[in-house]
Amino acid sequence: MTGTITGADGRTRFQTTVARVTGHQLFWPVVALVVLLLACGIVSPGFLDVTVRDGHLFGQPVDILRQSATPLLLAIGMCLVIATGGIDLSVGAVMAISLAVSLTYIAESGTGSNLSTALTGLFLGLVVALAIGVFNGFLVTVLGIQPFIATLILMIAGRGIAMLVTKGQITTVTSPPFKSIGSGFVLGIPTPVIIAGGVFVLVALLVRRTALGMLLESIGINREASRLAGVKSRNITWFVYILCGLLAGLAGIVYGAPTMAADSNNIGLMKELDAIMVVVLGGTKLDGGKFSLAGTIVGALILTTLERAVVIFHLPTQVTPLFKALVLIVVCVAGSERLRGKLKIRRTSRPVVAAEVAA
Template sequence: MSATSAPPPRTAGRLGAVTSHTLFWPVVALVALLAANTIFRPSFLSVSVLNGHLFGSPIDILRNCAPLMLVALGMTLVIATRGIDLSVGAVVAIAGAVALSFIATAPEPEAIGTVLTAIGIALVLSLLLGVWNGFLVSVVGVQPIIATLILMTAGRGIAMLITQGQITTVTSAPFKTLGAGFWLGLPVATLVAFGVFGLVSFLTRRTALGMLVEAVGINPSASRLAGVQARTIVWTVFALAGLFSGLAGLILASNVMAADANNAGLFIELDAILAVVIGGTSLAGGKFSLSGTFVGVLIIATLTLTVTNLGISPLVTPLFKALVVAAVTLAQSPVVRRKLAERAVRRPSTSKAVA
């Protein structure tokens, strides 16, 4: 066999397969952020135990990313059906306002029954808001960006009406546990977010739900002709996005024990979209990656903490987010991935031919 017709080594093919994986560059970006923080502060990755609870920067990242994780999960499913949900930040604000207003006016704010009732009311309302978005998109036929823009615009006004334009604060130990409590040494917010992530992963990868969502996103007309209830699928993912956003709003409100209609969940919809895009899910719909969304959320949470550790003003954080997103998306682009794969195959083949 001639040198020019010799097959490329297996290592080149494996290298090309690794570098072309959708998670390769997001993981590289996450490792680079962790390495930069470790160089700047060697104790960055250390975890200590205090009063039976785990503390440290890794734990802070996991706790702080919990609300974004929940919102990004719903956003992933919506984007997979060729949709977008700009109202998740408003739903976050409404859920916090409803829960804290109910607890503040309850005769026994410390009672577990009061807290559970407040959480239930907030989650049901968030679910209904998601159902409203799904109705506009799947039944009325309004474009997703327009349908959710309506609630995005009106949602904070609704939250302001609920709180009467004031920042509502409460003192309720059971409610505070949701956002700032610990269980088995880990933050409760992290356990809740990871539990929802595991449930969504099971439903989308171990049942037909994930396949149906992708079918609707790839070709709604063809999926409808194949017997898929596309309208029901779209309605379902918007309802789940509203429900997960409401749960995120409860965690954020519980963490600070206050409902701020103006600032609660502000721009979280943009962070959620960035996390989904960083994770490799296409805005054109179709195949989605929950593991990619998970890595994207970790990147954003780590980047936010990195800016704080470096002593840079939080006002500059969006600039660093844009730079990281630009770098990762460029590395994930088909052109760059094809060039890297060609180089990985060409370089060993050329050296062997010369030999």
């Protein structure tokens, strides 16, 4: 009798552990990422191989990490904005403006090969991006304009601003120091990975080692209640829009540095939707409140791996948005709390019915 009870208790613990793991918000995104990587490895043997040449890491996984830097930088800022119940549709245009300002300065200086010139161009691009974040935050927090409308303004007008900066031309420069931002290596690791990883660590420490993360979630859950509780919701919301703009500018520079060309019509095009997709894949809900920064890493990796999978499977690039939508639907449905609740009710109701029949 004792063995039976122990066995039942063991099964209960196992079932509880399984339910806890599968119920975690990152479980299904991680499963989707693993499936994508394995599928690519099956279709293309050697896909997961990583080699070292001249002290630098090379391989498809390394390329995925490098290309994930841009969506990750965008998604970090977007995640915090969404946590407050807002949205920022201007991040793609901010990428174009920031890169246009940086490359235009370098081109007009005539000394692009100098490290100081490249750093000054980088600084100016980031300052402009920060100013745009201040403007977006002002519209949302001070003027009380809905975030969707407030950021839609620069989403539409931003590319026109970038075109004015570049005078309607594709600005190209020759600057090895600037190019290294997007294609260089630090201790064998691609520079974009170092930049994105460093930003992630700093932001994670800011929101998880201070009260900022809790305050962001309280604002997203109930802004008025948090204000009545003494939370300075206006200042905090303004701050996350500034941070989102700054990170979008950095993403634009990292994205455009390898080619050293500012194409205002195409840089950052539709990247705001990719950023939102990454945040959603990472388990953060668009209605605000609880957010997951770790989930943004998984979401960025899924997005980049999916884009690479289209190439590996020899599919037309035009179908990439379709596959993005399918993966998003599958992950969101699999992680649906309502669906899991209904399945749990059905599983628990069957033994009761069987017991009643036996009685």
